[in-house]
Amino acid sequence: MGTATGKAIVLGEHLVVHGAAALAIPIPILVETATAHRGPAPTPVRQPTVGSMGLDMASLISDFAERFDVPAAVASGVVVEVSHVVPCGRRLGSSAAVVRAVVLALADLFECEPSAAQVYELVQSRERTAHGTPSGVDAAATGADGPIVFRRGAVRPVSPAPVGVFVVADSGEISATKDSVAEVAAILTADRDGLARRDWLVEQLDALVGRAAIDMQQGDLTALGAAMARNHDLLRGLNLSTPRLEGLIEAANTSGAMGAKLTGSGRGGCALALARDWVHAQVIGEAMLKAGAVATWAVALDSFAGRLTASASGREVAP
Known part of the structure; x- marks a missing residue:
């Protein structure tokens, strides 16, 4: 069996593709589970649900077998089943979580022990197919044990203070990452002014993420919310x-959120708000539901406190 979680970007959307840092958290309540077992050949592979973003499961199994020297005869007839939980098209890492769960299920079946870097690269290769030029933050965050700072393929774990609860609210609007990323990239690389704007935004996000990671570690919710x-x-x-999305964010802010923003590629998807505690998170969540959210999930930072987060890409950047 293999598992992976959904993820939410706290800071750094879009600019992470252009080299800026991003701060992201896993969403432990949203867990993808995959199982793999041998069936009587030639057993058709059971495709996962639409959250896989058109994942070619047979190709993934073949790629896994080739990388880990699993004989083709052994890999044939494998049945993979995915219990889809992370909603697709909401920018919560659905496609990356599905692939990661499947890769780990195959590793379990074939008794392989892929490194964190090998799992990351298999997930990232499928993300390239789905999204064109993904930053890699989804491939990393869906396998993280807690908050991470991600930059250019490198991961640094963040050990948060045990205060604060994030509320993720699903707008119900499906968002296509590939399209919005391409449109933003076109704006920021169209001409000299666009490139200057891109460089300025990267500088802004690097500063925000660097400071916010410290704020999260120190439990400064006011500063984190302002970021x-x-x-x-x-x-x-x-x-x-x-x-x-603006309606959801306004509802959160009216309810006293420490901060609120869209999370992911935008043009739909989800909003993210920061609450002081569980009681406050419930108030914010109810307000966002009344404002039109179709679902909400809460992620308490104290659930990560004191945990050692392995580098999901096999590399770490210095604190």
Whole structure:
């Protein structure tokens, strides 16, 4: 069996593709589970649900077998089943979580022990097929034990203070990462002014993420929330928000959220709010549901406190 979680980006959407740092958290309540077993050949592979973003399961099994010297005869007839939990098209890492869970299920079946870097690369290779030029943050965060800072394929674990609860709210609007990433990239690389804007945004996000990681470690929710609000302003300036997302964010802010923003590639998907505690998170979640969210999930930072987060890409950057 293999498992992986959904993820939410706290800071750094879009600019992470251009080299900026991003701060992300796993969503432990959203767990993808995959099982793999041998069936009577030639057993058709059971395709996972739409959250796989058109994953070619047979190709993934073949790629895994080739990389880990599993004989083709042994790999044939494998049945893979995925219990899809992370909603697709909401920018919560659905496709990466499905692939990671499947890779780990295959490793379990074939008694392989792939390194974190090998798992990351298998997931990232499928993310390239699904999204074109993914940053790699989804491939890393869906396998993390806690918050991470991600930059150019390198991961640094963040050990948060045991305060604060994130509330993830699903707008119900399906968002296509590949399209929005391409559109933003076109804006930021179209001409000299675009490139200058890109460089400025990367500088802004690097500073925000660097400071916010420290704020998270120190439990400074006021500063962390302010960074989220600032990041949302930058994303809104790239036309990535929607009226529904703005409504969810306004509802969270009206309920006293420490900060709120869109999370993921935008143009739909989810909003993210920061609450002081569980009681406050419930108040914010209910307000966001009344504002049109179709579902909410809470992630308490104390669930990560004191945990050692393995580098999901096999590399770490210095604190």
